Amino acid sequence: MSDIAVRVEDVSKLYQIGKRARHDTLRDLISEKMSDPFQRRGSSGAEESLWALRDVSVEVEHGEVLGLIGSNGAGKSTLLKILSRITEPTSGRVEIRGRLGSLLEVGTGFDPELTGRENVYLNGAILGMKRSEIRRRFDEIVEFSEVERFIDTPVKRYSSGMHMRLAFAVAAHLEPDILVVDEVLAVGDASFQRKCLGKMGNVAQTGRTVLFVSHNMLAMEDLCDRVVWLRDGCVAEEGPSGTVVSNYLQGSFSADTEQVWEDPATAPGTDDVRLRRACVRPEDGTLQSPITVRTPFVMEFEYWILRPDVHLSPSIALYNEQGIVVFTSGPAFDPEGSERSHPAGLYRHTCRVPGDLLNDGMYQAALYIGSNGRTVLQQDNILVFDVRDAIEMRHGWHGKWNGVVRPMLDWSTEFVEAEPSPASRPESRRHWEVPQ
Numbered sequence: 227m228s229d230i231a232v233r234v235e236d237v238s239k240l241y242q243i244g245k246r247a248r249h250d251t252l253r254d255l256i257s258e259k260m261s262d263p264f265q266r267r268g269s270s271g272a273e274e275s276l277w278a279l280r281d282v283s284v285e286v287e288h289g290e291v292l293g294l295i296g297s298n299g300a301g302k303s304t305l306l307k308i309l310s311r312i313t314e315p316t317s318g319r320v321e322i323r324g325r326l327g328s329l330l331e332v333g334t335g336f337d338p339e340l341t342g343r344e345n346v347y348l349n350g351a352i353l354g355m356k357r358s359e360i361r362r363r364f365d366e367i368v369e370f371s372e373v374e375r376f377i378d379t380p381v382k383r384y385s386s387g388m389h390m391r392l393a394f395a396v397a398a399h400l401e402p403d404i405l406v407v408d409e410v411l412a413v414g415d416a417s418f419q420r421k422c423l424g425k426m427g428n429v430a431q432t433g434r435t436v437l438f439v440s441h442n443m444l445a446m447e448d449l450c451d452r453v454v455w456l457r458d459g460c461v462a463e464e465g466p467s468g469t470v471v472s473n474y475l476q477g478s479f480s481a482d483t484e485q486v487w488e489d490p491a492t493a494p495g496t497d498d499v500r501l502r503r504a505c506v507r508p509e510d511g512t513l514q515s516p517i518t519v520r521t522p523f524v525m526e527f528e529y530w531i532l533r534p535d536v537h538l539s540p541s542i543a544l545y546n547e548q549g550i551v552v553f554t555s556g557p558a559f560d561p562e563g564s565e566r567s568h569p570a571g572l573y574r575h576t577c578r579v580p581g582d583l584l585n586d587g588m589y590q591a592a593l594y595i596g597s598n599g600r601t602v603l604q605q606d607n608i609l610v611f612d613v614r615d616a617i618e619m620r621h622g623w624h625g626k627w628n629g630v631v632r633p634m635l636d637w638s639t640e641f642v643e644a645e646p647s648p649a650s651r652p653e654s655r656r657h658w659e660v661p662q
């Protein structure tokens with residue numbers, strides 16, 4: 227028997243925009259009614275079509291954890307909906323071996339008028355569970371979902387977080403052979419996200435197959451064996467999670483890890499000074515190597531001094547995504563300092579930033595060159611780069627680590643004493659003791 231759990235062969239999906247979709251399956255109809263109970267019948271805009279997926283082929287082996295990544299609109303949800311038979315492909319073939327449980331966007335699968343309890347049964351039935359099976363797992367599902375108090379409330383009164391929690395609990399406890407999860411990490415608080423990831427990990431460990439979409443690249447790298455990157459409906463790349471995630475991140479924002487000005491006549495600057503080059507790279511790596519929160523890295527700035535005897539002093543400011551200046555820095559103070567004049571020629575300043583200092587995120591550096599107390603050259607966004615999170619030290623937690631910086635501080639833990647004995651308790655505590 228083949229080891230393939232899911233086979234997607236040359237699947238394409240064409241959506242008609244502005245035209246009501248044909249109901250390919252009963253689930254299609256049900257889910258559309260559930261997600262949009264007030265459908266505007268007969269509305270028709272300009273009819274346009276859009277290929278949400280084009281010739282996508284993917285195979286997933288039994289027991290494999292496959293991640294799907296890609297920017298918004300890349301076709302990830304469409305692929306998962308096709309696998310879950312919520313919608314049909316326009317062309318191509320899908321083969322599924324085993325029972326498939328899925329958790330898709332909020333709104334698919336739950337009837338807003340029914341209570342949480344009724345929806346658990348409805349969902350279980352849609353997903354192929356027997357009533358006795360659902361009954362047996364009901365308490366566990368409800369406990370996992372943390373919505374006990376609202377289980378007899380119609381789900382239309384649920385927040386999207388509660389909705390998602392219950393839907394995840396149902397999908398995960400169905401004991402599917404194949405679990406398909408779309409963006410669960412986007413909803414819910416940190417502790418629930420952790421619980422979901424843990425549950426997906428458990429499902430995977432018991433040899434079942436997991437396919438999931440997430441924007442959390444750390445979770446992708448940590449949990450997935452393999453990742454498929456979808457771009458504009460096509461497979462851009464597939465392979466080991468670390469490699470694909472890295473390429474996706476490199477390509478998904480316009481990093482400027484190097485800028486070179488070939489012609490001094492047009493380079494930013496003045497008659498005295500012209501920029502030549504700026505770059506940022508790991509201390510022991512190339513421009514292409516990733517920088518993580520743990521990596522020491524260097525920023526290099528080269529400029530021409532065009533006339534002798536000018537007094538120049540460079541400095542930089544590093545901004546984070548929120549526009550906060552994380553630090554400003556310049557070469558160490560030199561007693562002769564800016565009073566010293568430099569011969570004309572090419573200069574390179576290298577600023578070394580230690581690892582375990584910055585938090586993850588996007589950064590931009592601005593370069594300032596001062597002369598006699600004045601800024602003669604200011605170049606904002608001279609470098610734009612991403613500091614990625616590192617998997618080490620996270621202990622299974624994938625949320626955002628709070629803080630402008632992320633230093634690795636020295637902690638020590640000592641065993642001070644065993645449970646305090648009455649004799650060793652300070653006098654002042656005595657009056658807290660309960661009288662016998």
Ligand SMILES: Nc1ncnc2c1ncn2[C@@H]1O[C@H](COP(=O)(O)OP(=O)(O)O)[C@@H](O)[C@H]1O
Nearest residue numbers: 241242243278297298299300301302303304305
């Ligand atoms: N029911 C639909 N009707 C028309 N277009 C759709 C429909 N669902 C998704 N699309 C379009 O298909 C493309 C892929 O969408 P989707 O699969 O949701 O992407 P992703 O999940 O990667 O963000 C998008 O351009 C989206 O607007």
Ligand SMILES: [Mg+2]
Nearest residue numbers: 302303304408
């Ligand atoms: Mg989506």
